[in-house]
Structure formats: structure tokens, C-alpha cells
Amino acid sequence: MNELFSGDNKIITIVILGAILMLVMALTLILFFYLSRKKIIQKELEKKTLELNHQKEMLKATIVAQEAERNRIAQDLHDAISAKLNVVSLSANFLLEEENVTPQETEEIINHMLKVTNKTIESSRKIAHNLLPPILEKFGLGAALEELCDEFSNSKKVSVSSRIDYKVGKLSENDELHVFRIVQELINNSMRHGKAKEIALNFKPEKENLCLYYRDDGLGFDTNKIGVQKGLGLRNIESRVSLLNGEIVFRSEKLKGVEVEITI
Template structure:
């Protein structure tokens, strides 16, 4: 009897120990899954926060770029249009108010007014062209980029070599304008800040994506300090690349020019 009782106690002890062990293992697994799930949720929240901060930065950069563009247009209108129209207005008032104006003086004033008017018309065309190049609207991105390269070549200040392989309509009109502005900004940066004498531009398909390669032989910059040196131009470029859902990388050294690779 005693031996059977002892055996029963032993069995009960083993069962209780097994149940406790299973409970501990169960609680451990539950705690593990809880902590793992909490960590995953925390990572997701951090990721979402980073995305939101990035979107805020892009929005801020877009607003800054828009304001800068508005200021530039306002300055162009003031310098190139308002000032010239003011000259025409003064000349017209002079002819109306002055009585002792000779025929020769009248002819000279009118001739000057016509010249100023023609210059004003030409200035307004340039401003309109900068806002939206007509060739981009009519013939697409490829033709617009070729014309842009020709314009820089014709300036005689820089030599541009280009290879553009683009099928019209592959990008939407808005996205074509983004690409055009990116290349325009890169070229302007090369001329103004890089003092470049040579520019290379390749724009072509790469599998399912579009690949843009840009290089100049200008002053270059330290890529380690790009976050500090990043001006409005580079921020504007990065904002447009983001809107295109693309990726951008810079390669540069001081006095060794700049290479930019963009995949759209």
C-alpha cells in the first residue's frame, strides 16, 4: 500500500511538474510573441515617422522652390517688362504733353518706343519659355532636352555632348516637365557654381526604368558635406526626383567635376 501511495505521489508530482513546465513555456512563448510584436509595431511606427518627416521635408523644399521661382518670375517681370513699359509710357506722355516737339524728335521718340516694345515682347517670350518650353508641350521631352543642350552649346561658354533615347509619351506631361527641370537645374549649377567647360548627358531606357546620367568637369564638391552644402537647387532636384518616385546619387570630388545618376 505504501509503495503504491508513493508511486501515486510520484506520478502526481511529475504531472504537476509537467503542467507547470507547460504553463511556463506557454507564458514564455506568449511573452516572446508579445515582445516581438511590440518590437515590430515600434519599427513600423519609426518607419512611418521617418516617411512622414521625409514627406514634410519634401513638401517644405517644394514650397521653398515654388516661392523662389515666384520671386524670380516677379523679378524678371519687373526688370524685363515693367521697366521697359515704363519707358514707353513716359515717351508717349512726353509726345502728348510737349507742344514744341519737332518732327525729327517725334520720329526719334516713336522709333525708340518701337525698339523698346520689340525688346519687351522678346523678354515676355523668354519668360514664357522658361515657365513652359513650347517644344516640350508640342514635341515632348526628347526634343526639349535636345533644344536645351543646343542652347547651352550656342552660348559658347560650355560644350555639351548628349545621347538622348526617349520614346515620347512614356512619362506623363507633368513628369516630363520634372525631368526637364532637373536637367535644366543641373546645367545651370554646372555653369554658375561649377564653372564647367564640358557637360555630358545621357538619358535612355534601362530595362523597365529610365536612366539619366549627368557629368561635368567643373569645380565639384565634397560629397561628405553635401548635407551642409545642399542649396535650393539640389533640394529642388531631389524633390522632383522624389515626385518621380526615382532614386538619385552623387559622385564628386573637389576640382574633379560632378557625376549624377538618376533612375526613374
Template sequence: MKATFETELYSAIFYIFFGFLLMSIVIIVFFYKSRKKIVKKELEKKDLEISHQKQLLHSILITQEEERKRIAQDLHDDISSKLNIVSLNSHLLKTKNISENEIEEITGNIIQLTKKALDSSRQIAHNLMPPVLEKFGLNEALEELTEEFGRLKSVQVFYNNKINFSDFSSEIQLNIFRVIQELLNNSIRHGKATEIKINFEKKGTTNICQYSDNGIGFDMNNQFNQKGLGMKNIESRLIFINGKFEINSAPNEGFHFLINF
């Protein structure tokens, strides 16, 4: 009887030990598979982030190339062509038996064309780096920008600012300026807006920009609308200044853009 009790005790210990061992194996396998799934998801997330970064970099490079082409075209069409005519007129002054009236007319043409070439060069320089931004800061540059768009007559632009932009670096100010510039272009060119509101304010430690227009809007479900070249350029600039943004729009309900930076 004693031998039977010991046998049963050993059997019970064996089954308990085997049960714990089996349970341990199940737990280890479960955690291994769970960890494997987590690692897989993390890798997929990283791949998506890398892919997204590549897309942003690609859009930046395309934007830079388009900007170079535009500048080259402006230099060729506006400045080079005018200077060529100035050069031709200058050679005419060497013509024999030229009358005083002709000299006066040619000189007037040269002065007029030179002035236009200077105006064009100033405009190109302004587009590259607005002088107001460099000399007086972002607030004054945005005031000038919104006034320029307001002079189009087809749109009213309301700009309000409660942030001291002088605390920001020149790089941050330039990127914010380009973002607002791109948004204004999109509102007028694509949104057909007649009214645009831009409001900067500070909430706690967060700087906020609320941008909205009354344009035709777009379908948020269409990824192409949110990931066009212009929006990618905006996103890349906001990433550079550690900014975040939210978009809200619908057909015939305007466009709303919130920036936290």
C-alpha cells in the same frame, strides 16, 4: 509503493506542465517585446518619412515663392520699366512745336523699347513653360536646353537620347526637363564644370538617365551638399514621377547622378 509511484508520476506531470506553462509565458513575453520593438521601429520610420515629406513640401513651397519673386522682379525690371519709358515717350509726342526729327527719334525709341519688352515677355514665358517642350516634346526641349548652355562657351554639353519620350505624359516630361535644367545650373554655378554628359537609355522596362560632369564635386559625407534646396527640388520632382536616383561625387572628381524612372 504504488502510492509513491503515483505521487512521483503526478509530480512529474506537474513539473512538465509547469515547465510548458513557463516556457509559453517566456515565448509570449519574447514575442510581445519583439513585436513592440518592431512597431516602435515602424513608427520611427514613418515619423522619419513624414518629416522628410514635410521637408520636401517646404522646399517646394520655398522654390515656388522664389520663382514668383523672380518673375515679379523680371516683370518689374524688364517689362514695367520699359513700358514706363514708352509711356513717357508717347506723351512727348503731344508736346507743342515738336519737330519732325524729334518725332522720328521718339518713335524709334518707342519701337525699340516695345521690341525689348516683347522679347523679355517671351523669355519669361519660356522659363515658365518652354514652347518647344509644349509643341514638340521632351527630346527637342532637352536638345534646345543643352544647346543654350553649350553657347556659354565655358562648358561643353553632350546630350544623347535613346528613349521615345512621346510615351510619357506632359507632367512627367516637364518634371524630367526641370530636373535636367536644375542639374545643369548646379554643374555650372556650383560645380564649375567645363564638360557635362547627359545620356538617356532604356534597360528592360526601366528608363535610365546618366548625368555627369567634370566639376569640382563635393564631399558625400556632408549632408548639406546632398540636401540643399536645389537637390530637394530635384528629389520632390522625381518622387512625383515615381523615380529613384543615386548620387556619386567626391572633391575634385566631378558629379555623377543616376536616375531610374
């Protein structure tokens, strides 16, 4: 009888130990899944935070670029338009108010006013062209990029070769302007900071994307320090690429030029 009870006790003990073991395993699994889930949520939050910070940085860069552009336009209007119109106004008042002006002086003043007026008209056209190139509006992005490259090449300060394969209407007018400004900024940076003498541009479709390949032979920079060296120009480029839902990659070394690949 004692042996029977002893056997039953062993079975009960084994069952209890098994139940405890199963409970421990269940608790361990629950804890594991809880901690894993918590870690995944934390990673997602960190990712979202990084994305928000990046968006804030891009927005800030866009606002700074817009303010810089407004200041440049205001300066151009003041220097190229207001100053010249002031000269015309002073000359016209002189003719109207002065009584002892000889016919020869009158003719000279009028000719001077006409010259200043023509220069003012030309300056206003240049400012308007910088704001929105007419060729971009009339003939699209491909023609505008070709004209831009020709303009820089004709300056004799840099040689720009280009291969443009772009179908009109592939991008919206607003997005076309973004691409145009990106290329414009890249060339300006190559000349101003990189001291480049040769630039190559290739803009073409690849599968469902549009790819822009850009290369110069300038001074280059350390890509590991790009975050530190990033100025308004690069931030402006990155903000426009972000608005295009694109990706940008910089490749460069000191004294070995710059390569830029943008996928839209």
C-alpha cells in the same frame, strides 16, 4: 502500500513540474512573440515617421522652390517688362502733352519707342520660354533636352554632350516638364557651383524604367556632407524626383566632378 503512495506522489510531482514547465515555456513564447511584435510595430512606426518627415521636407522644398520661381518671375517682369513699358508710356505722354516738339524730335522719340517695344516683346518671349519651353509642348521631352544642351554648349562656357533616347508620350506632359527642370537645374548647378567645363547627359529606357545619367568635370563635393551642403537647387531636384516616384543617387568627390543617376 507506502511505496505505492510514494510512487504516485512522484508521478504527480513529475506531472505538476511538467505542467509548470510547459506553462513557463508557453508564457515565455507568448512574451517573446509579444516583444517581437511590439518591436516590429515600433520599427514600422519609425519607418512611417521617417517617410512622413521626408514627404514634409520634399513638400517644403517644393513650396520654397515655387516661391523662389515666383520671385524670379516677378523680378523679370519688373526689370524686363514694367521698366520698359514705363519708358514707352513717358515717351508717349511727352509727345501728347508737349506742344513745341519738332518733327525730328518726334521721329526720334517714336523710333526709340519702337526699339523699346521690340525689346519688351523679346523679353516677354524669354520669360514665357523659361516658364514653358515651346519645343517641349510641340515636340516633346527628347527635342527639348537636345535644344537645352545645345543652348548651353553655344554659350561657349561649357561643352554639353548628350545621348537622348526617349519615346514621345512615355511620360505625361507634367512629368516631362519635371525631367526638363531637373536637367536644367543640374546644368545650372554644374556651371554656377561646380565651375564645370564638360557635361555629359544620357537619357534612355532600361527595361520598365527611364534612366538619366548625368556627369560633369566640376569641383565636386563631399557626399557625406550632402545633407549639410544641400541648397535650394538640390532640394528642388529631389522634390521633383519624388514627384516622379523616382530614385536619385549622387556620386562625387572633391575636385573629381559629380555623377547623378536618376531612375524613373
